Amino acid sequence: MKAKSIKGYCRLAACLMLVFSLAIHGDQDVSKQQLLLNALTNLKQGSMAEREQAIIQLADNGSSSLTILQALLDGQLFILKSDDSLVIGADNNQGYDIRDAITGTAKGAVERTDVGKINLTNKLRASLRKIIGQLQLSSDDPAIRLAAVKAMGNEEDESALAILKAREGVEKDETVKQAIKVVFLLKDMNSGDKALRINAIDALKEVNSLDVVNRLNAMVEKDEAGNFVESDIDIRNTAKAALININTRLQLYSSIETVFFGLSLGAVLVLAAIGLAITFGVMGVINMAHGELMMLGAYTTYVMQQLMPNNLAFSVLLSIPAAFVISALVGIAIERGIIRFLYGRPLETLLATFGVSLILQQSVRSIFSPLNRSVATPEWMSGSWQVNDFLSLTWNRFYILVFCLIVFVLLLQILKRTSLGLEVRAVAQNRNMAKAMGIPTSRVDAMTFGLGSGIAGVAGVALSQITNVGPNLGQAYIVDSFMVVVFGGVGNLWGTLVAGFVLGIANKFLEPFAGAVLAKILVLIFIILFIQKRPRGLFPQKGRAADS
């Protein structure tokens, strides 16, 4: 099984030598022009190895090639089939808006089939990133410069280090400067000079960098024969002391991370459960179709994205009210059509709503196909917030956490401050008395159910950003939702919030020790035992309302 790529490496080496020798000898203008043309042809038709050559040649051309290389990395570099020229295309959902890759002049819009994309492999992508890093080291944006330094930092390549050294002198941004310093300190750590090494270790112990941790760990390790990798005892001790220093910080950040994971899982649970807390908790309706109402919300997001493909971010925001309205209307229809005939008969309600859930699932299957639909994540929700090397928080989870809290506060305000809220609470406390006071209870029932369903739809929008949008989406969350509501205490919104976060955090703290499967089981066992002890949940309703 001889691999094909060895040949590629040889070619790469040969071409590197070629580029190098050309750079040394004169005739730069002529050969450069020629090289550039060759490079572009190779980029178009060449094999992967030839493309790699071409990229290096383009990089040699300096920053003017940056747009082409960046487009190549982003998968936006195409060959226009009609005239075989290189173009950069921006997706406009019907096809691409293209412009010439070399001159940059716009060439209008084309169909998807009119252009052929230039493919990349991981090896090419890695070298592209490195080259772009070098070219971007003088960019105006400190964040780009920082990324460039990080991309170059792992290099053993002397020329790259020389470029970095030069940059350090003129760099004004503190973070970037620090990053460059770390690169050189790491290099010092491997030097032959003992004093320099100890100084470097001392300086590095205050730095939050995984590279540093790895290097230090390697220093205090023993090899297979039982001897220390690092022979000098002073250096070993300094390294050990530095590691202790760093590890305390590492521990702290990793617990912060776990808490964040727990909160974000909790936020998803709360979002899924809070609609149910109203329909089940306040109204006492066991709504098995609750998950499918969330599914409708997720599909609304999908449809909204199909309707306005050019504005992803806006379409997600607009999906929130749309999903609320659609799910609420479906909820009201369910209440008016089925549930209102079944008040006080929980078993029948359960069966009837289960039937509704099957109907909703199957209709989605028939309309949208049984396959999962792909919902794109807007730019501002992807990626993560890199606090430092030890801690990064993913944006989508962060926004969902914030979103969950906003929804919770809004809901609380609706129940507390609006007349609908007052009526809902009155009916929940004592239906007959409320009726006697002139509250139209059946209308309130419908509105309450609609509110709960609408919230479920809004939760579906959030779920569409983290999981599959498919007919089975609801089923995955229905059990968890009931669990949270029952654990928190039926009829208490605060209980739902606390229960969701507690379960999320407990799950995430158990997971590293027990594994995902066992953690789930342990949490479930805990809830069963808890309910045995306190059947009304964390925050039981007190007073007369609870007894009725």
Place this chain on the structure above:
Amino acid sequence: MNRISEKLRKLSIVGAMALLTVASGTVRAEDTIKVGVLHSLSGTMAISETTLKDTMLMLIDEQNKKGGLLGKKLEAVVVDPASNWPLFAEKARELLTKDKVAAIFGCWTSVSRKSVLPVIEELNGLLFYPVQYEGEESSKNVFYTGAAPNQQAIPAVDYLMNDLKVKRWVLAGTDYVYPRTTNKILEAYLKSKGVAKKDILINYTPFGHSDWQSIVADIKKFGSTGKKTAVVSTINGDANIPFYKELGNQGISAEKIPVIAFSVGEEELSGMDTKPLVGHLAAWNYFMSVDSTKNAAFIEKWHEYTKNPKRVTNDPMEAHYIGFNMWVKAVEKAGTTDPTAVQKAIIGVEYPNLTGGTSKMLPNHHISKPVLIGEIQDDGQLLTVWQTNTLVDGDAWSDFLPESKPIIADWTAPINCGNYNTKTKKCSGQNF
């Protein structure tokens, strides 16, 4: 427009099936050779298996256009086991006793195959199984046209080890039989190659797992030691999308920690947002993107048959293509559809596969296949980055598990056994 034509297509298939069943009532049984198609058309597995049913109908249709088999027309008998494992056994019995089919093409999950096995052996039927699986099985009545572990998992690990210089390994899988067995084999294989225990991280998650934060954070930490790390993923179905999304969000790119998947193919990719997947790897025996005349012709026929130029082809489809044609050749060679005769005749039968080689049915009822490794592109296609120079023979019993190392399967005389111990020289019968 597309949806309408899709519906029309479905309608026409239903119509054709109805016609077929009506026709089968009037035409005498001897006039046609019946072929059973046992794939779920409803339930959770319908996503994957419906395509294979269409593939079989296309292959049978094509054979009939060529004049049928032994002078008779072929007739498809399609049943729906509805992703319900015991129902697979019932439907298989129905196909063999009531419809008297000459061969069955079907099953996807290992558990459905295990459920059909006793029936097929009792009634001496033939089953062609087209999906990659965990091995450790060889039945007289089953032909495994998908990949055994040594035709997918082991070469994939070889590629990562030799070409990408991977030193640390994460084996992540869904918690059921295929990932568990595959990971057991891979762990033993890695250890035999000198990988230390601390450099292997094994992780199992429930079906449909959607909260990957801590696991991905663990993988990130595991991969940050400076040694090249890769993830070997046997994660199944729906759990893949949140997994890759989380990888992307936590900033793990394919260049830093590549993920190689054994269950993600063109069909699965067509329903995913491919942005976070670009550059990750998949190992199969066939890619739609393979540039060969046979493949181009197959894709064209598929598009023509389904009347949808966007339909993708995938690895299990190719397995059915090879399996069906091998069966046709074996029947022609034997001159009869009698299962015992076909079982004898099919061993050694060769048929060109779609990637340019010629696959052969081996005495252990597995076939020889090339192994391809591809990188996922953002159009949902896989770009071949590595492939074996020759075809790899499927091995029923893994050589890397101590308990199955001495065991071989050989359905030719004098051994004639699917579970033969070369040390004790004993055939221990079947092992379900």
